[in-house]
Amino acid sequence: MKIIHVVYSLEMGGAEILVAQLCRLQREHGHDVSVIAYSNLGTLGEQLLAEGIPVLVLGEASLPRTFIRFIGEFRRLRPDVVHCHNPAPTLQAAIPARLAGARSVLATRHSLVAPPYEKGAEISFNLVARFCDWVVGICDATCENLRHTSGAPRNRIVRVYNGVDPVIPVAAAEQPAKTGLTLLFVGRLAPVKSLPTLIRAVAIAVSRVPDLHLWLVGHGAERPQLDELVSELEIEDHITFWGERLNVAGFFSAADIYCMSSTSEGVPMSLLQAMSVGLPSVVTDVGGMAEVVKNSNAGLTTPVGDAAAMAEAIVQLASDPERRAFHAENARAAYWKHFTLECVDASYMELYQRRR
Structure with missing residues (x-):
């Protein structure tokens, strides 16, 4: 054909x-x-x-x-x-x-x-x-x-x-260095991703999870404003901007929770990649993204634009390894069956x- x-x-x-x-x-x-x-x-x-x-x-x-x-x-x-x-x-x-x-x-x-x-x-x-x-x-x-x-x-x-395609996990030596519990976002730094909501959620959550870190992998027009917000919230030690990367396997392999705070979303490739390696997710309750996470029981959903609710969901998963493992297994199984x-x-x- x-x-x-x-x-x-x-x-x-x-x-x-x-x-x-x-x-x-x-x-x-x-x-x-x-x-x-x-x-x-x-x-x-x-x-x-x-x-x-x-x-x-x-x-x-x-x-x-x-x-x-x-x-x-x-x-x-x-x-x-x-x-x-x-x-x-x-x-x-x-x-x-x-x-x-x-x-x-x-x-x-x-x-x-x-x-x-x-x-x-x-x-x-x-x-x-x-x-x-x-x-x-x-x-x-x-x-x-x-x-x-x-x-x-x-x-x-x-x-x-x-x-x-599934992310093929890489050895620890090929992963970015990390300490504590790491959140991951992979995608464009664009207004529709509402990344200020995620960054504000991290700023709230670090008071209860002091070793929390967020990795942002991608580039876009929002980067200067996001830099300013991180500085304003005084959480520079908890946020890392990695820029655009063609090979993201190391980031998915090292992270603990995948996060998206979008105001509109279909079924993002990065969410499916996260599921393929068994990452539990915290995402906003919008579109196909929430549809996939809810149907798969692969994580938690929160209202759009609600940084406090997202922070609470992050803290819940960060503080409960058994719950992370439960959602992780569901995510992996759903990926191999449907995505x-x-x-x-x-x-x-x-x-x-x-x-x-």
Whole structure:
């Protein structure tokens, strides 16, 4: 089967990591896989090219010109499947894929698609989505949100949970040095992650867990403000910013609890990676993230924006090794049953071959 994944770019991000890993697995299974990116190559694109997986960058242009270029590429490559990831690639490539004769066209929404909706944008997406065989939401919450948008093709919306390659634990000598109990966050330092809530929670919790530390792995525009907040709260000795890292296995191997304080979230790759190594989690009660943690009994959830509640949850787990172990075992078991890359690939393969 010839499969083309269409993305905005292959910069480091949850959806992009999933696409890159799907490309590798689908190639291992004997499929002819490639990627078309609209904007730029990115770190993950460079990795795929180095591994021999074709990646074409179209370059940004007007929508009519982009349509024409996609039609030309699809007619040249003659794919069986065109899999668009997120709204912009769907708007740009779904109709050209259908016009060029692709047998199966899918669109995956990798976010929560939480209200309030941008009505015009969702109407545009839903009109184009009628050229797709399936519109995939990455959790039940995403699917439910999609069904409530104006003009949604409700009978085409299906759920496929995200999956990810497991983190392979590394030896202690390869892990970052640590003392005490370590919390971990891996992701973009972006407003939607609400990291001030997590940092304030740590500032509250250290009064009861003095050896508590938080590792933040990732980069983003919020870094200067977060530095200021850490200084203001006088908890510099309890917070470490590690920047963006391609290899995060050492951090997951060394940490004790995984934390996310997002205000909106689908099913983050980093949460699934944490589950794969048996890390219990403290996350905000939002979207697919809370859905996964609750259904798996893999940790605790707290209200969005409530630093005191998050601090209490952190203290509960930090102070109770048996409870951490209970949630850790549940997390590991749920990952291997539902959230491996093989699980998500099998679901997509079934959709690729099940046309409407």
